[in-house]
Amino acid sequence: MAVSMSPKQKVYQEVLKEIRSFIDEHNLQSGDKLPSERELAEKLNAGRSSVREALRAMELLGLIETKHGEGTFLSTYRPYQTVELLSSFILRDNVTKHDLICAKLVLEKETAKLAFSRLTTDDLAALLQIVDMDGDEKQKHLDFFFLLFEKTENLLLAKIWRLMEEFSHTMDRIYYDVSFYKELLTIYTNNEYEAIEQLFTSMLKKERCC
Numbered sequence: 001m002a003v004s005m006s007p008k009q010k011v012y013q014e015v016l017k018e019i020r021s022f023i024d025e026h027n028l029q030s031g032d033k034l035p036s037e038r039e040l041a042e043k044l045n046a047g048r049s050s051v052r053e054a055l056r057a058m059e060l061l062g063l064i065e066t067k068h069g070e071g072t073f074l075s076t077y078r079p080y081q082t083v084e085l086l087s088s089f090i091l092r093d094n095v096t097k098h099d100l101i102c103a104k105l106v107l108e109k110e111t112a113k114l115a116f117s118r119l120t121t122d123d124l125a126a127l128l129q130i131v132d133m134d135g136d137e138k139q140k141h142l143d144f145f146f147l148l149f150e151k152t153e154n155l156l157l158a159k160i161w162r163l164m165e166e167f168s169h170t171m172d173r174i175y176y177d178v179s180f181y182k183e184l185l186t187i188y189t190n191n192e193y194e195a196i197e198q199l200f201t202s203m204l205k206k207e208r209c210c
Contacts, residue, residue, distance in 0.1 A: 015053075018044040022035075022040070031073060034074065037052055059072075101209070105204055108148075113193070114151075115148040118151040124185065127181075128185060130147070140181075145165075180203070
């Protein structure tokens with residue numbers, strides 16, 4: 001059952017959009033100061049209470065910070081802080097968790113295919129070094145696929161994947177073992193494009209995504 005928004009909620013949502021537009025139009029960066037609550041209300045032609053609520057929401061998400069006696073400033077974005085807060089609401093049921101795993105697998109599969117023809121000998125050597133390194137398995141996964149996403153030269157894909165990866169970290173899930181990365185590297189080395197689909201399909205079946 002859909003829940004309709006009250007007039008107050010609609011105003012509050014519109015103020016959030018206007019503040020975002022103001023930040024973009026003035027090219028404000030982390031550490032830059034925002035206008036005061038009163039100034040924003042005047043610039044956006046909105047009530048001060050609505051502006052106040054919008055700023056509180058942004059502060060809760062770590063997007064801005066208020067310094068006593070100085071004003072309100074854009075924060076340096078700390079993704080894990082925001083994701084951990086949101087994940088406690090978004091990832092409450094197993095169906096949503098499963099959907100996230102499957103969506104991330106599909107995105108990684110398509111990225112592995114997009115990067116296929118763009119990988120150089122140096123890239124393959126760098127990927128092998130990542131696979132062979134000791135230490136945190138999650139960091140290995142991040143480094144390995146971050147290089148692949150860089151090769152696609154698609155910034156939006158990379159951002160979507162990184163957000164999915166941050167959410168998956170809150171579930172403490174690692175989806176691949178070392179043998180997976182090595183098999184993918186063998187596929188790249190042997191120039192076997194079709195085998196990428198087969199490799200990921202086995203993972204998708206294992207996670208019951210297909």
